[in-house]
Amino acid sequence: MxxxxxxxxxxxxxxxxxxxxxxxxxxxxxxxxxxxxxxxxxxxxxxxxxxxxxxxxxxxxxxxxxxxxxxxxxxxxxxxxxxxxxxxxxxxxxxxxxxxxxxxxxxxxxxxxxxxxxxxxxxxxxxxxxxxxxxxxxxxxxxxxxxxxxxxxxxxxxxxxxxxxxxxxxxxxxxxxxxxxxxxxxxxxxxxxxxxxxxxxxxxxxxxxxxxxxxxxxxxxxxxxxxxxxxxxxxxxxxxxxxxxxxxxxxxxxxxxxxxxxxxxxxxxxxxxxxxxxxxxxxxxxxxxxxxxxxxxxxxxxxxxxxxxxxxxxxxxxxxxxxxxxxxxxxxxxxxxxxxxxxxxxxxxxxxxxxxxxxxxxxxxxxxxFFRAPMASASADVPMYCGTNGVSNITVNNALLTSLYTWTTPDGNIVGDSTGPSITVDQPGTYIVSQELMDSCGSSYAKDTVVITLDPSCSLLSSELLAFSAQLRDNIAKLNWTINNNPSAFYFEVERSYDGRNFTKLRRIYQTGETSLTASYSYPDDLQAVSKGVVYYRLKMVDKAGRASYSKIIPVALQEGRRTVLLSTNPVRSGTRLLLTGYQDEKAVVYLTDVTGRLLKTVTTRLLKGAAVVDLQGLNNWKNGTYIIQVILGNETFTEKMIIAR
Structure with missing residues (x-):
């Protein structure tokens, strides 16, 4: 004792x-x-x-x-x-x-x-x-x-x-x-x-x-x-x-x-x-x-x-x-x-x-x-708008789950909620975050200020994606992309999905700062823990004006020879994509019919070896309801249901 x-x-x-x-x-x-x-x-x-x-x-x-x-x-x-x-x-x-x-x-x-x-x-x-x-x-x-x-x-x-x-x-x-x-x-x-x-x-x-x-x-x-x-x-x-x-x-x-x-x-x-x-x-x-x-x-x-x-x-x-x-x-x-x-x-x-x-x-x-909780330190992903107002996300970089963060601005504009570790803004101005250690403290523990500016004389061409591809080797998917107007790019976010619909961010990669118009980037994704199936990738590209755009979706098949057909979005509003994997340099025929079997649309394309995406656009005038998609690959037929809902 x-x-x-x-x-x-x-x-x-x-x-x-x-x-x-x-x-x-x-x-x-x-x-x-x-x-x-x-x-x-x-x-x-x-x-x-x-x-x-x-x-x-x-x-x-x-x-x-x-x-x-x-x-x-x-x-x-x-x-x-x-x-x-x-x-x-x-x-x-x-x-x-x-x-x-x-x-x-x-x-x-x-x-x-x-x-x-x-x-x-x-x-x-x-x-x-x-x-x-x-x-x-x-x-x-x-x-x-x-x-x-x-x-x-x-x-x-x-x-x-x-x-x-x-x-x-x-x-x-x-x-x-x-x-x-x-x-x-x-x-x-x-x-x-x-x-x-x-x-x-x-x-x-x-x-x-x-x-x-x-x-x-x-x-x-x-x-x-x-x-x-x-x-x-x-x-x-x-x-x-x-x-x-x-x-x-x-x-x-x-x-x-x-x-x-x-x-x-x-x-x-x-x-x-x-x-x-x-x-x-x-x-x-x-x-x-x-x-x-x-x-x-x-x-x-x-x-x-x-x-x-x-x-x-x-x-x-x-x-x-x-x-x-x-x-x-x-x-x-x-x-x-x-x-x-x-x-x-x-x-x-x-x-x-x-x-x-x-x-x-x-x-x-x-x-x-001791007794030194991290004091709020905030930054904006787009600190300067070029030529015209854009959209910027301001985030507390060292946020505590137990702290309350409240945002104010004397001259800008906060879009949506002004409470929390991050906000979205759409105008230049001064944005102030006040941190309370708990939401019942009633007194400010720390403050930080972020200033977003506008350069009206700035002229910026949008970045253009020239190429985007993925190669699988030793369970590592190496993504490669090339863009035009590289100086106008701010960052790229590599996103991955297991169903072609719901994507999560893997990594944010910032512009290299090269002065040449054309630049190439790459990112290796380790898929050792993914044993089978198909993995889908896309790029989110944000330029220095705060404008965001997305690349096409690239499927990567992890099982050699396994054929899959998947709709990237379903229900559909005006268009969607078919994600196809596991084929061998062959022709694909896609038939779209209504539930009675009436043929509405046919798409024929030559598929290279590996995986590909077939665009199905021009559906904005179609009535809401259920449709059938049939894909003919060699002597195999794949069927998917497509729902149009607006």
Whole structure:
């Protein structure tokens, strides 16, 4: 069983109380048991709980961290041992704000740190919490005592339910090289884009208030600006013994009574510093445990300080904790009234030498982005109309399924719906997309602008398709086409169909930029997974004026000698095409009759070897109804029904 944890908490009256966690717990359906496995809790298979990873245990519980490339990384650890010293990180495997297992997932990250001799450590001396990051110093290379050497860290934030008003929970995990003695670490979260510049071995992008961003309040104690946060913890050889939250403030802020939380009584700093906070209401709001022996270390395994790669953690090597950010008053819904605001932007994990909050800092990981959903970035497929107005599609290139995108224009025209990740427009103008992280946020997270122009003096000839063919060799269909007026082309979309009617896009190929009038293009389509039948291709050609046109349809037979006859469109309005495959340089006769057998139309054509298309046009004056098509190929007859409906 996991080690019991003793937490020393400060209540609202600043009187010390003790609350003991005696067993692993689940918070927001996430296992806090110093184990990394989903569908596994407190040493046993228990279907349903989420966790950092999954080692194959079946169940409805999901894992949070993206494991892409895990097998490759482990192979490199074996073939190239020097790779074991290279750090990497993985983000959350779901988009931000996705609801999974009735919990809203905000963000998650896993980071593997340098270890042994590296420069992402604090130089020996006076680097401490409460200092400006501008004053921290780092060596070119320096070893770290094993009790301070961070191997891996992970962090995840979610809401306990599917809505933005459910409690916000933070989960943290860290593994250290040493498993004995007292160890101390901090999870520090920043509002600014702080980063570590390896070329100068210094931190850049820190906040304006003595190197941090301070929390600010109005006279009534309401939060008017969120600032930097730090969670500090210490644990002995037997258990996690202390954890607290602090926020960066001006020392005068302690005279204000906050509405979201209570001052705990400690302040570390001068004009600015870190003050500890506790909830307005009593009760446990932290939980945490250390690993037992042989706890699975995840799909990336664990690389120890001596560069050995292990499948499992030893006892006390991995520590996991949870914090109820809503109860602590650090949820933007609680302190700002806006659940879609980001409580912090960057995370830095540090180890230190002793229990004092202001003790000497040792190792660090980061800073890394967190709570950073992709900000809308949009572009138009036709950014300029040539000579006259055309049609353009504007699309958010990095759209999130959970975000709401709303479009406006002061001088253009949106055709159809103005909500969604893409719009269609038919006039030049400025088009603005506003992104809300969820459709219930009510506030804009990001905006982007796309400008479509019109050049009235532009003269552009339409592109003309001179040739379009397909050749099948070794189950690869090679499509070739040649166009005239190549400079006027914008792009081509290769489309494929299995029935000659419903086509899907395979690839968009942009104009090569050649100045010559005639240009040739090609595209290979791998048909290894298609065992038999006929595949049909066509080209969608879009010019720089936004005009689109389609090529003829080309059939490719995958079974040699198999004859097929298919109508490309049915029902028919004014015309259709017959798609024929599997013939051998022969004559085809096509008869069109009504249901009584009365002959209405005859088409005779010579078919080359392979596949071909026979146009059946001029049907616009025919009455609605059912007609019979007979195709005579040698001594074989094929019959198809054709329906005309307008």
């Amino acid at each position: 996991k080690k019991a944890i003793l937490f020393v908490l400060l209540c609202g009256s600043a009187v010390l109380i003790q609350a003991q966690i005696t067993s692993p717990v689940k918070r927001a359906n996430f296992g806090v048991d110093a184990d990394l496995r989903a569908n596994f809790f407190d040493g046993f298979v228990e279907v349903g709980n989420d966790d950092w990873f999954n080692n194959g245990t079946a169940g409805s519980g999901t894992f949070i961290i993206d494991t892409t490339g895990a097998s490759w990384i482990l192979q490199q650890y074996t073939s190239t041992p020097s790779m074991r010293m290279i750090p990497f990180f993985r983000g959350m495997r779901y988009p931000q704000f996705t609801v999974v297992n009735n919990s809203m997932l905000i963000d998650g990250i896993f980071i593997r740190d340098h270890h042994g001799d590296d420069s992402t450590v604090f130089a020996a001396g006076s680097n401490k919490n409460g200092m400006s990051p501008a004053s921290w110093t780092c060596p070119v290379s320096q070893g770290v005592p094993d009790k301070n050497d961070i191997l891996d860290m992970m962090m995840h934030v979610r809401r306990a339910g599917p809505t933005i008003t459910d409690s916000l929970w933070m989960f943290g995990g860290v593994s250290l090289a040493s498993t004995t003695g007292n160890r101390y670490f901090d999870f520090e979260m920043y509002q600014t884009d702080i980063y570590f510049d390896r070329s100068t071995l210094s931190f850049k992008g820190y906040g304006p208030d003595a190197g941090h961003t301070s929390w600010q309040f109005d006279a009534a104690g309401n939060v008017t600006q969120t600032g930097d946060i730090i969670f500090t913890a210490e644990y002995s050889s037997s258990s996690l013994s202390f954890i607290e939250a602090r926020i960066w403030i001006h020392n005068s802020a302690q005279s204000i009574t906050p509405t979201a939380f209570t001052w705990g009584g400690a302040f570390e700093g001068a004009t600015y510093g870190y003050a500890n906070i506790v909830p307005k209401v009593s009760g446990t709001f932290y939980a945490g445990l250390q690993s037992t022996n042989n706890t699975w270390a995840g799909p990336f395994k664990v690389v120890l300080q001596d560069n050995s790669v292990e499948d499992n953690y030893t006892a006390r090597q991995f520590m996991e904790f949870s914090v109820n950010l809503s109860k602590l008053g650090l949820d933007p819904l609680v302190n700002m009234g806006d659940p879609c605001k980001m409580p912090f932007r960057k995370i830095l994990v540090k180890s230190r030498s002793s229990t004092s909050f202001n003790a000497e800092l040792k190792d660090f990981v980061g800073p890394f982005d």
